[in-house]
Amino acid sequence: MAKLTVNDLDVRGKRVFVRVDYNVPMEEKDGQMVINDATRIKETLPTLDLLINKGAKIILAAHLGRPKGQREPSMSLRPVAAKLADMINRPVAFVDDCIGEKVENTVGALKEGDVLLLENVRYYNEEEANDAAFAEKLAKVADIYVNDAFGAAHRAHASTEGVARIVAKRGGKCAAGLLMERELKFLGDELETPASPFVVILGGAKVSDKIKVIDRLLEKADTILIGGAMAYTFKLANGFKTGKSLVEADKTDVALAAIAKAAKRGVKFLLPTDNIVATPQETGKLNKKGKPVFEFVNPRVLAEANIPDAEEGFDIGPATAATYAEVIRSAKTILWNGPMGMFEDKRFAEGTNVVARAVVEATQKNGAKSIIGGGDSVKALNVAGLGDKVTFMSTGGGASLEFLEGSALPGVAALSDK
Numbered sequence: 001m002a003k004l005t006v007n008d009l010d011v012r013g014k015r016v017f018v019r020v021d022y023n024v025p026m027e028e029k030d031g032q033m034v035i036n037d038a039t040r041i042k043e044t045l046p047t048l049d050l051l052i053n054k055g056a057k058i059i060l061a062a063h064l065g066r067p068k069g070q071r072e073p074s075m076s077l078r079p080v081a082a083k084l085a086d087m088i089n090r091p092v093a094f095v096d097d098c099i100g101e102k103v104e105n106t107v108g109a110l111k112e113g114d115v116l117l118l119e120n121v122r123y124y125n126e127e128e129a130n131d132a133a134f135a136e137k138l139a140k141v142a143d144i145y146v147n148d149a150f151g152a153a154h155r156a157h158a159s160t161e162g163v164a165r166i167v168a169k170r171g172g173k174c175a176a177g178l179l180m181e182r183e184l185k186f187l188g189d190e191l192e193t194p195a196s197p198f199v200v201i202l203g204g205a206k207v208s209d210k211i212k213v214i215d216r217l218l219e220k221a222d223t224i225l226i227g228g229a230m231a232y233t234f235k236l237a238n239g240f241k242t243g244k245s246l247v248e249a250d251k252t253d254v255a256l257a258a259i260a261k262a263a264k265r266g267v268k269f270l271l272p273t274d275n276i277v278a279t280p281q282e283t284g285k286l287n288k289k290g291k292p293v294f295e296f297v298n299p300r301v302l303a304e305a306n307i308p309d310a311e312e313g314f315d316i317g318p319a320t321a322a323t324y325a326e327v328i329r330s331a332k333t334i335l336w337n338g339p340m341g342m343f344e345d346k347r348f349a350e351g352t353n354v355v356a357r358a359v360v361e362a363t364q365k366n367g368a369k370s371i372i373g374g375g376d377s378v379k380a381l382n383v384a385g386l387g388d389k390v391t392f393m394s395t396g397g398g399a400s401l402e403f404l405e406g407s408a409l410p411g412v413a414a415l416s417d418k
Contacts, residue, residue, distance in 0.1 A: 038087070047177035231275075241308075
């Protein structure tokens with residue numbers, strides 16, 4: 001069912017409560033919290049520009065990190081307000097709370113086109129509990145509700161679902177922002193009847209994270225390419241040795257069922273034929289979580305099927321990367337979710353980079369539609385400087401996966417139908 005969007009609304013003079021995803025990466029520098037990557041802020045600018053030009057009084061709500069109901073200063077959205085003001089070339093008011101009299105007074109003083117950012121909604125435990133009384137307090141300043149936070153739409157929280165329900169009950173409109181609309185279009189409509197050949201590239205750590213997606217996409221895909229640590233669970237399921245590689249030994253039956261379903265449906269299901277392996281060695285240090293830190297020595301290409309006991313797989317090998325690239329270049333529709341290896345380490349990044357370049361080539365030269373399903377795949381493309389050369393990059397990690405699985409997202413379900 002198509003959802004109402006901001007384009008369908010008359011917002012002039014109205015108080016528009018906009019849920020955005022400003023959960024941006026930050027680090028401390030000289031005693032100040034500094035934003036490392038403003039992509040999530042940038043992605044909301046088309047919606048904000050539209051609302052500003054239409055004369056809305058804009059109230060932005062977001063979360064940052066996991067403060068667990070505490071006022072954690074390092075997770076304040078104040079630096080985000082300053083960054084947003086720079087990006088839209090106009091003042092952005094900030095209130096150090098998200099409910100209460102101070103918020104109501106500031107909203108009351110807003111003029112048409114003004115923008116206000118509220119403090120981190122997760123400073124209250126009631127946010128994640130979707131507490132009805134808390135949602136009422138958030139909704140007190142809202143005539144209209146807009147959700148532009150696809151990355152948080154899979155959570156039934158007060159600001160993503162509760163407020164929408166209250167606004168709708170009062171007869172107010174609840175609409176998707178322009179970013180949300182694009183996410184639903186590309187991850188939903190475009191993949192409903194994809195142009196063939198439809199190639200799905202799946203990586204990441206765990207088969208268990210992706211099995212529902214694999215199962216659903218086997219209904220539509222022509223070829224599925226498997227990489228990342230999840231490939232070693234498939235290797236183990238096929239009776240090969242995986243050394244010290246990350247595997248889910250209790251998920252081999254699930255892996256075999258996926259291979260069998262692919263064979264039954266005539267879907268090509270390709271697994272790595274070679275790998276980049278290295279030997280993990282303990283450093284004697286512990287990370288922030290108290291776990292041992294390893295360094296990985298003697299990285300090499302392993303063409304054999306069995307990984308030696310002392311070694312661990314970290315990337316697809318060059319032969320696999322070349323095979324995958326050839327398949328990708330012939331595609332008309334591409335969905336990519338999950339890197340091919342531990343791309344954060346340059347020694348194990350080439351598999352992911354080869355796939356990224358092939359996706360870009362298919363898009364730019366052959367007119368393929370390339371849809372990147374959020375998370376580390378987006379990060380890998382951005383690191384390679386190729387992020388602007390694909391058709392669409394999702395801003396949702398877990399939300400993208402749940403949507404691709406066919407799950408209803410509470411934050412989407414709560415919006416008004418057209």
